[in-house]
Amino acid sequence: MDFIKNEKDVNGKNLIILANKKDLEEIREVSDEDINEFIKKLGYFQKIEISVKNKDEIAQAFDEMIKLLLANIPKEELEKIKKEMKLIFNTNKKKRCCK
Secondary structure (H helix, E strand, C coil), X not given: CCCCCCHHHCCCCCEEEEXXXXXXXXXXXXXXXXXXXXXXXXXXXXXXXXXXXXXXXXXXXXXXHHHHHHHCCCHHHHXXXXXXXXXXXXXXXXXXXXX
């Protein structure tokens, strides 16, 4: 966690700490207490414990990242994106072939 020295480094940013190796808790190098103290000190973080090996909480991590990204998009722009996505992924249309 040396990459963030103080609150100025994260001021105004929403960050998620992904704690990998959930499946290897017994050999952790950083304790839960240290991570929770760090998060509490800076106050901008969400922590998600994941295991890539066991595929634990990977979907949750991506869901939370997407929520943070969408929360920072202006409402008008978000509506425009939603309309474009409906056009791309609209599965309700019946495909016609060979009239």
